[in-house]
Amino acid sequence: QEVQNSGGKLSRYSEILGLVILAAAITSSVYAYLTLLPLGMATAIGAATSLLLASSPFLASLSLSITISCALSRAAAEGILFRDESSLEKLATIDTVVFDKTGTLTKGKLAITDIIPLIKSDERFGSRKDEREILEYAAIAEKNSGHTIASSIIKMAEDENISVSAPYFFEEIPGEGIVAKHSLKTILLGNRKLMSRYGITIEEPHEGIINKLESDGKTVLILSVDKTPLGLIAFEDALREEAAEVVKALQKMGKKIVILTGDNRNTSFAIGKRIGIYEVISDVLPKEKSFEIQKLRQGGRIVAMVGDGINDAPALSSADVGIAFGCKSQIAVQSGHVLLLKSDLRNVVHAIEISSKCTSSAKSTIALSMLYHSAAIGGILISYSVMGTAVAPVAAAAACIVYSVFSLSQAASILSYKFRAIGRAKRK
Structure with missing residues (x-):
């Protein structure tokens, strides 16, 4: 409920789109009524009614809410909790994943x-x-x-x-x-x-x-x-058994991987080399971690920080998306935007994947709404004004129902989404 109430950019776009479609439907129906009134009251009312019945102004918002709810449910089934909708959206845009070393990449x-x-x-x-x-x-x-x-x-x-x-x-x-x-x-x-x-x-x-x-x-x-x-x-x-596999999967997704640790340079680079990470920020005091995250962001990167301990809390808060791993520290949990309940790094990949899927589905929903209403309203107006052919209100309503069923079923399909980038996390 908190996620849905938080309101991300896509929700705001869909609400604005709904208002635009509503205004377009009312305006076009009034226009059709006034234009066709000389041809008879029945024709004018039929055209106006068809235009209103063919439109579903706020279905995009409803479909998006269903998409988000289903994405959250799918993520929760894997032990992944998003704090708000903006985090769900933002995670899909990150280009850099920063890992704490001790207790995150390693078993601690x-x-x-x-x-x-x-x-x-x-x-x-x-x-x-x-x-x-x-x-x-x-x-x-x-x-x-x-x-x-x-x-x-x-x-x-x-x-x-x-x-x-x-x-x-x-x-x-x-x-x-x-x-x-x-x-x-x-x-x-x-x-x-x-x-x-x-x-x-x-x-x-x-x-x-x-x-x-x-x-x-x-x-x-x-x-x-x-x-x-x-x-x-x-x-x-x-090292965690899945660490190298996770790094490889993230790199295939186009993400840059960084280790951020208080350990010395030699040890940190040796650990990073084993799992394919060659960008290492070492010898960092706990209070300096957030500063290093801010430096990465100031350099133009969109950063997700993955950490598990008290020392990671400031860095989690400073990142575009903070991912609290394993939820061992209450402070880390409070600072994280995404909570991974299982101590399995594969859920980092799953969280990004479900976020990307949710965002792409939401964008498709908005695009489909724009396409359908442009075709429906434009088609009915052209049918009456150019071709002189009436579109029965029943046909307009049927078209809207078909569109609604298709849109809602597409939104709910994310519930059955199967992760592809990496295998599922172990159940614990």
Whole structure:
């Protein structure tokens, strides 16, 4: 109901068209009546009545409402909800689809793949910092964090029977990492930006290890204790099985695909390359995502943003069409123009496809209305004034009924629409 009440451009066009047709029908019937009155009252009334019966001024609006309702029902059957009619129309016009990486293109379940000590046995702390000790420091730092990385680290620590106590100082720096203090030690766990902020230099051999891990599509955190880099922890977030298929389908539809992520350039490009995306905007802080979307729009692009988390909410609002994926975050849901209830990227393609189908059907309905009424009103006037042949009111009414049935059946046909660009999303 909200969608139908919102009123998009096509609805306004159909309403204006209805008023124009109504005015044309009344004007032509009055003209016919006055013109043919000298031939007799019956002839004049018959002509005027035929013109009125042949017209159906607001059938275009009715057909369009049915088209929209059927499109919404068809989309809802796939777990796709549109917030308003303008979003349904706008999605058909987008030329760029921007994907958040973590939790959208990937499953959002970070698994630890590597723990690499950087301290040798003859250096600080008197012994080699083995994987267990690195994991313990990392778990302490992440103890008070709600990030998905934190849950992976703490779970692994628990599996290793490592007792983790909370730090007495904790600070989470967006886009960089964590600063924590525990047992008079300062623990840093984050990326290069965090290390640079605290004046910690990463040696060239260690930088080479980080680059290698990132080129494999892994996210790497650096652990430093009292300004000494102790180790690296690498994570891998598995791509969704359907990601490459979805990217290919969107590209076939002529869409440009972009990854927008806070992850580093090496990891982001490695992930993008696997699924055929080569336009990547990386190292973006959550608060900067909306700015990047605005830059794309200012460059002339019509942008749809697909994201699932709290960090994506501003970007979803800034896009021409924001697509909330999986509806995991209430803020993302409130910011999105389209809601995908299933965590399946194929529904991004389906949403665009049903939007395009609805828009093309609506345009066909308006064009058919213009064609029919031009032919019907013009034909009756020519029949009377030029050929001198009367068109019976019954025949005019029959023509209108045939047109109405055809128009309404075409509008309702979208209910049985079968998606062609890609297979259906999994039922969950």
